[in-house]
Amino acid sequence: MLAGKNAEQNEEIIKQIEKDEIVLHTKAAGSPFVNIKGKAIKKDIHEAAIFCAKYSQAWKKAKTKKDVEVHYFKGKDIFKEKGMKTGTFGVKKLKKIIIKKEEIEKV
Numbered sequence: 079m080l081a082g083k084n085a086e087q088n089e090e091i092i093k094q095i096e097k098d099e100i101v102l103h104t105k106a107a108g109s110p111f112v113n114i115k116g117k118a119i120k121k122d123i124h125e126a127a128i129f130c131a132k133y134s135q136a137w138k139k140a141k142t143k144k145d146v147e148v149h150y151f152k153g154k155d156i157f158k159e160k161g162m163k164t165g166t167f168g169v170k171k172l173k174k175i176i177i178k179k180e181e182i183e184k185v
Contacts (some may be wrong), residue, residue: 081110085165095153105147108135131177
């Protein structure tokens with residue numbers, strides 16, 4: 079699993095993703111892009127989603143810690159249009175997973 083910690087690192091993460099690899103990001107802006115290298119099973123996706131949620135701005139800055147929505151998608155569904163800020167990308171198809179507050183606090 080690879081993850082970025084700022085906009086520039088997120089750009090580097092996206093550049094190296096293979097088309098069928100899983101990528102995760104929180105619904106809210108300000109989280110690391112997390113790339114699961116190789117074939118991912120459901121457990122891998124869930125564990126990576128917890129990591130993504132834990133290190134997101136949504137979690138760090140929230141006064142009331144709550145569940146975090148994480149999106150996951152394949153590398154082939156990521157795109158970048160002219161004018162998008164560094165570290166910002168669009169996604170064509172995504173799935174959602176809700177990471178419970180209790181799961182994040184365990185990490």
